[in-house]
Amino acid sequence: MSGRIRPLLLALLAALLAADAPAQAERPKHRKDRCSFCDHDPEVLARNKMHHGPFPFARTDSLAIAEEGVWEPTLLETEHFRILGDFPKWKVEADEIKVYRAELEALMDRWPEVKSKQGTLDPWYRIHLLGERLETLYSRFLQLTGSKEEDFLDPERNLMRGIGRYLGQHEKYEVMVFEDANPYREFMRNTWGLGYLKPQCWNNVDRSSLWFGVNLETDVIHHDKHLSAVVIHNIGHNMLNGYMHYSYEVPVWLYAGIGHWAEKSFDGRFDTFCSIEGNLDVGKATHDWAPQVRKMLMKGRGASFAQLIRKKSLAEIGYEDHLISWSKFDFLVQHKPEAFGAWLTELKTRKDANGFPDGTNMDEAQRNGFKEHFGWTLAKAEEEWQEWVKATYPVK
Numbered sequence: 001m002s003g004r005i006r007p008l009l010l011a012l013l014a015a016l017l018a019a020d021a022p023a024q025a026e027r028p029k030h031r032k033d034r035c036s037f038c039d040h041d042p043e044v045l046a047r048n049k050m051h052h053g054p055f056p057f058a059r060t061d062s063l064a065i066a067e068e069g070v071w072e073p074t075l076l077e078t079e080h081f082r083i084l085g086d087f088p089k090w091k092v093e094a095d096e097i098k099v100y101r102a103e104l105e106a107l108m109d110r111w112p113e114v115k116s117k118q119g120t121l122d123p124w125y126r127i128h129l130l131g132e133r134l135e136t137l138y139s140r141f142l143q144l145t146g147s148k149e150e151d152f153l154d155p156e157r158n159l160m161r162g163i164g165r166y167l168g169q170h171e172k173y174e175v176m177v178f179e180d181a182n183p184y185r186e187f188m189r190n191t192w193g194l195g196y197l198k199p200q201c202w203n204n205v206d207r208s209s210l211w212f213g214v215n216l217e218t219d220v221i222h223h224d225k226h227l228s229a230v231v232i233h234n235i236g237h238n239m240l241n242g243y244m245h246y247s248y249e250v251p252v253w254l255y256a257g258i259g260h261w262a263e264k265s266f267d268g269r270f271d272t273f274c275s276i277e278g279n280l281d282v283g284k285a286t287h288d289w290a291p292q293v294r295k296m297l298m299k300g301r302g303a304s305f306a307q308l309i310r311k312k313s314l315a316e317i318g319y320e321d322h323l324i325s326w327s328k329f330d331f332l333v334q335h336k337p338e339a340f341g342a343w344l345t346e347l348k349t350r351k352d353a354n355g356f357p358d359g360t361n362m363d364e365a366q367r368n369g370f371k372e373h374f375g376w377t378l379a380k381a382e383e384e385w386q387e388w389v390k391a392t393y394p395v396k
């Protein structure tokens with residue numbers, strides 16, 4: 001890099017970092033306006049690296065979005081995420097009260113205001129719980145890739161590598177939730193130029209931020225954890241894309257695989273299927289995927305590694321491919337975690353002869369990487385996976 005360009009880039013970076021500093025609102029005067037989870041306590045929030053906005057978001061910021069939509073979204077910014085939207089009250093189901101109590105009790109050290117016995121979760125509890133679950137996912141992602149938070153904290157080193165502070169992106173991962181379909185469609189149209197109703201990931205190139213939005217009406221989402229599952233699935237996609245900067249597409253089976261892997265490890269009751277609108281028939285899909293994958297294997301069905309790595313888009317990923325992608329992703333993570341992290345990192349940091357990000361010939365790169373990091377040909381990988389499925393997946 002030439003010495004002449006460098007000061008300018010550093011200045012830009014400094015501006016980005018400055019923009020990132022939280023411009024926090026005053027703590028509301030009246031207790032009834034304060035967060036029931038943290039009481040807007042500035043010390044507690046700062047200790048947890050969070051605040052309740054306002055903050056930059058999508059193409060503008062949380063204040064402009066609220067004003068345009070004549071809307072009062074609930075806001076939470078955490079260390080790595082910005083969350084904005086509707087979080088309708090949700091009554092905890094009787095058989096889940098214990099599980100929620102345990103989740104809340106585990107947070108009481110860090111959040112003294114929290115009461116673990118909650119019959120109903122208000123918007124504040126819901127957004128804080130989502131924030132905690134996303135931060136947990138972020139830590140798991142670091143582990144998955146064999147990275148550490150420190151790897152992304154040195155601005156000079158990031159600059160040399162062409163990456164940003166948030167796994168590779170320059171700004172935090174964003175999550176937007178609408179209760180109703182119509183305002184969601186209006187926002188999508190006005191902001192990204194898409195009149196979509198389905199959940200959507202978006203690469204906000206201008207701010208180097210990966211965004212995800214969903215409305216509860218279209219996807220009939222009621223359960224608090226159903227919403228978290230959908231968000232976690234999609235943030236899984238976004239973190240994989242953002243890792244070492246979103247400069248080219250990852251192989252689609254990994255994109256699908258990480259979504260299911262993240263979602264299933266959060267709560268096995270929910271499965272989100274991303275597809276090109278209308279091409280996916282999930283039939284009478286059930287949530288226990290392990291026995292279904294085992295059955296496919298026994299019948300000689302399901303894509304091999306050699307077939308999976310060649311798939312080019314979600315249009316080529318059918319119902320069975322979703323299950324197989326999940327299983328093979330999970331297999332590599334569990335069976336050879338270190339090799340998997342190194343393999344994935346190599347796939348995400350490819351450079352051409354001129355030092356530019358190189359997303360060409362990804363199937364060859366995957367194949368070579370299997371040899372280098374796992375010590376396997378694709379045929380050998382297939383054999384290992386089959387043995388693992390037979391040994392660990394139940395028949396029913």
Ligand SMILES: [Zn+2]
Nearest residue numbers: 035037038040
């Ligand atoms: Zn709060």
